[in-house]
Amino acid sequence: MVNYARLLQTFLDLIRLKADSGHEEPVVQYILPRLLQMGLIVRRGAEGRAENIVAVLPPTPGRDRCIALSAHMDTVSLPTPVIPIIKDGVISSSGNTILGADDRAGIAAILEALETLIEKGLPHHCIEIIFTVRKEIGLEGSKQLGHNDIQASMAFILDDEADPGHIVVQAPSHAKILWNITGKAAHAGDEPEEGINAIMASAEGLKRMKTGRIDHETTANIGIIHGGVATSVVCDAVVIEAEARSICEKKLEDTVKTMVEAMEKGAASLGAKVQTRIQKSYRGFTLKEMSPSVQWASSAIRRIGLIPVLISSGGGSDANILNEKGIEAVNLGIGAKKAHTSEEYILKRDLYTLGDIVYAIMNGA
Numbered sequence: 001m002v003n004y005a006r007l008l009q010t011f012l013d014l015i016r017l018k019a020d021s022g023h024e025e026p027v028v029q030y031i032l033p034r035l036l037q038m039g040l041i042v043r044r045g046a047e048g049r050a051e052n053i054v055a056v057l058p059p060t061p062g063r064d065r066c067i068a069l070s071a072h073m074d075t076v077s078l079p080t081p082v083i084p085i086i087k088d089g090v091i092s093s094s095g096n097t098i099l100g101a102d103d104r105a106g107i108a109a110i111l112e113a114l115e116t117l118i119e120k121g122l123p124h125h126c127i128e129i130i131f132t133v134r135k136e137i138g139l140e141g142s143k144q145l146g147h148n149d150i151q152a153s154m155a156f157i158l159d160d161e162a163d164p165g166h167i168v169v170q171a172p173s174h175a176k177i178l179w180n181i182t183g184k185a186a187h188a189g190d191e192p193e194e195g196i197n198a199i200m201a202s203a204e205g206l207k208r209m210k211t212g213r214i215d216h217e218t219t220a221n222i223g224i225i226h227g228g229v230a231t232s233v234v235c236d237a238v239v240i241e242a243e244a245r246s247i248c249e250k251k252l253e254d255t256v257k258t259m260v261e262a263m264e265k266g267a268a269s270l271g272a273k274v275q276t277r278i279q280k281s282y283r284g285f286t287l288k289e290m291s292p293s294v295q296w297a298s299s300a301i302r303r304i305g306l307i308p309v310l311i312s313s314g315g316g317s318d319a320n321i322l323n324e325k326g327i328e329a330v331n332l333g334i335g336a337k338k339a340h341t342s343e344e345y346i347l348k349r350d351l352y353t354l355g356d357i358v359y360a361i362m363n364g365a
């Protein structure tokens with residue numbers, strides 16, 4: 001068992017730090033001295049421009065494996081600092097802000113588990129800690145990690161909203177689609193027949209498109225639409241941003257292709273032109289029950305008296321990026337509920353369980 005009082009204090013310290021994506025420095029300044037004091041070898045932004053923290057706790061004699069644990073240091077946009085309140089075992093934000101348990105609960109659990117492990121002087125393998133930046137704006141920090149930055153063969157990411165004890169073994173691939181639809185401007189009252197309305201052309205494309213849940217593995221969404229300058233002008237330019245996700249790479253490709261064709265056909269029916277850009281954001285992953293990282297996490301969860309639950313996620317995390325880089329990674333439930341909203345909360349009990357799970361992972365054979 002970890003020290004719950006110290007874990008809670010670390011968590012509360014961390015969520016009071018205002019550090020959204022790209023402004024992680026307050027969290028870095030909090031974490032670094034703690035890691036150094038514990039005797040970890042700390043590297044920052046080892047490769048690339050991202051200021052991730054990679055820290056290593058060398059193994060005790062006779063242990064020759066290397067595992068990594070990771071959490072992200074940023075939160076989604078945070079205009080004012082968080083004021084936490086604890087009531088009936090629930091930690092939430094008292095103001096109109098997120099709580100930031102996503103992902104400060106993960107960071108706090110890692111720091112606490114390390115401290116307990118070192119205090120108790122127990123044997124352990126090499127432990128690498130990866131604290132990433134700019135996760136919430138497209139997994140940017142983990143994408144910057146170089147191959148030489150990480151020695152571990154498996155990684156445990158602490159960043160899923162499920163309850164502690166849940167292991168994300170499957171997550172989708174993700175692609176973004178950007179469309180520029182170009183029509184022709186004209187005076188809406190004097191000569192509307194001279195114009196080609198890009199908004200109407202976009203609508204023709206969109207109505208030919210299937211979005212939402214495409215099948216049990218695939219989703220699609222139109223997220224942003226911009227266009228028009230005045231009601232008196234036939235709109236000549238629209239920009240649309242959309243996305244698709246699928247557990248299956250082939251289905252993702254097919255879905256994107258179908259969406260692009262729908263937009264091209266629809267816009268062409270009114271004489272508008274379409275320019276399409278497709279960005280692959282990250283690749284999906286699927287791990288089996290017998291995969292080493294799943295076995296390792298499951299065994300840790302069982303040792304603290306819980307039953308591991310393997311789940312599939314609809315979202316991306318740093319686990320997607322590490323798997324893509326060849327490091328087998330699972331994402332673990334941290335229990336931060338309603339993340340990215342002002343209703344975000346975490347149960348004190350779940351925070352403690354998370355600390356115990358992380359400790360059991362570090363302490364695994």
Ligand SMILES: [Zn+2]
Pocket residue numbers: 072102103159
């Ligand atoms: Zn997160």
